[in-house]
Amino acid sequence: MPRLSLIIASTRPQRIGHQVAQWVLDAVPAGFTVTVHDLREIALPFLDEPGQPADGNYAHEHTRRWSAAIQATDALVLVMPEYNRGYNASLKNAIDYLYAEWEGLPVGCVGYGWHGASYAKSALRQTLERVKMTVVDGPGLEFGKTLTQEGEVSASATDDAALATMFAELLAKAR
Ligand SMILES: Cc1cc2nc3c(=O)[nH]c(=O)nc-3n(C[C@H](O)[C@H](O)[C@H](O)COP(=O)(O)O)c2cc1C
Numbered sequence: 001m002p003r004l005s006l007i008i009a010s011t012r013p014q015r016i017g018h019q020v021a022q023w024v025l026d027a028v029p030a031g032f033t034v035t036v037h038d039l040r041e042i043a044l045p046f047l048d049e050p051g052q053p054a055d056g057n058y059a060h061e062h063t064r065r066w067s068a069a070i071q072a073t074d075a076l077v078l079v080m081p082e083y084n085r086g087y088n089a090s091l092k093n094a095i096d097y098l099y100a101e102w103e104g105l106p107v108g109c110v111g112y113g114w115h116g117a118s119y120a121k122s123a124l125r126q127t128l129e130r131v132k133m134t135v136v137d138g139p140g141l142e143f144g145k146t147l148t149q150e151g152e153v154s155a156s157a158t159d160d161a162a163l164a165t166m167f168a169e170l171l172a173k174a175r
Contacts (some may be wrong), residue, residue, distance in 0.1 A: 001072040002174035004032040009080040009091040011040040016151030020112050020141060023153040027163050031171055037069060039090045047096050054099040059128040063097055068117040075170040077110075077138070082113035082120035089140045095127055100118035108166040112147055115171040116140025135171040138162065 010017035021036065028034055050093055051057050059062050070076075071086060080087050095102070107128055111117025117140050128135050139155070139162035141147040146155050155163075 001030065002035050002171065003072060003172075004028065004034050004075045004077065004170065005073040006034060006036050007091070007094070008036065008038045008040070008080060009088055009094075010095075011043075011088075011090045011093040012151065014073045015040075015081075016147075016149070017079055017081060017113070017117060019151035020110065020147070020153060023155060024077060024079055024110050025143075027117070027160070027167065028162075028173070029167050032075070032167075035069075036113040037075075039094055042094070044065065044090075044094055047093055055095060056100055060135065066094070067098055068153060070098055072173040073105065075106045076133070076169070077166075078089055078107060078109045078121060079125070080109060080110060080111050080117060080124065082115075082117035085119035085123075087117075087120040087124045091124075092127065095131065099131060102133050103131065104134065104175045106136055106170050106175065108170055110138045110140070110145075110163070110166075112141040114143050116142045122156075134173055135165055136173065138166040149152070 008017045008021045109121055111121045139159040
C-alpha cells in the first residue's frame with residue numbers, strides 16, 4: 001500500500017495548521033497508509049549540515065532521521081500557511097535539508113490564508129520543481145470564506161472536490 005506523508009508546516013505555538021491538517025486527514029481515501037510529520041515536533045535546526053545536501057553525506061542524526069522519513073514516503077501532502085506572500089521558513093528549511101530524497105515524489109499542497117495562500121503556493125512550486133518533485137494541484141482555504149482565523153474549516157464543495165482530485169492524482173503517481 002502506498003505510504004502518504006502529511007507535513008504540518010507551521011511551527012507557531014498558537015497555529016491553526018493542525019486544524020487544517022485534520023480536515024485533510026479526514027479526507028484521505030482508502031489505499032494509503034498515512035504518517036504525519038509535524039515540523040514543530042521534528043524541530044530541525046536551521047540547516048547545519050557541513051556538506052551539500054545533494055551529496056547525501058549527512059553528519060547529523062536529525063538529518064538522517066528526516067532523510068529516512070522522506071525515503072519512506074511514496075506521496076506527500078504539505079499543509080502550509082502563507083507568511084508575507086511566501087511560504088513559511090520552517091518548510092523551506094525542511095526542504096533544503098535533503099535533495100535526492102525528494103526526486104520523483106508526487107506532492108500536493110493545501111494552503112491557507114487570505115487568498116488561499118496563492119502567493120505562497122506559487123513560490124513553493126518553484127522550489128518543489130527545483131528538487132524534482134511532481135507537483136499536483138491542491139485546494140486553498142481562505143479566511144472569511146472557508147476558514148476562520150481560529151482554524152474552523154467550512155470547506156466548500158469545490159474544496160472537497162479539489163482535495164479528492166489531489167488524492168486521486170497522488171495515488172496514481174505514488175512512487
Ligand atoms: C509572519 C506572518 C505573516 C503573515 N503573512 C500573511 C500573508 O502574506 N498572507 C496571508 O494570507 N496571511 C498572512 N498571515 C496570516 C496567516 O495566514 C495566519 O496567521 C495563519 O493562521 C497562519 O497559519 P498558522 O496559524 O498555522 O501558523 C501571516 C501570519 C504571520 C504569522
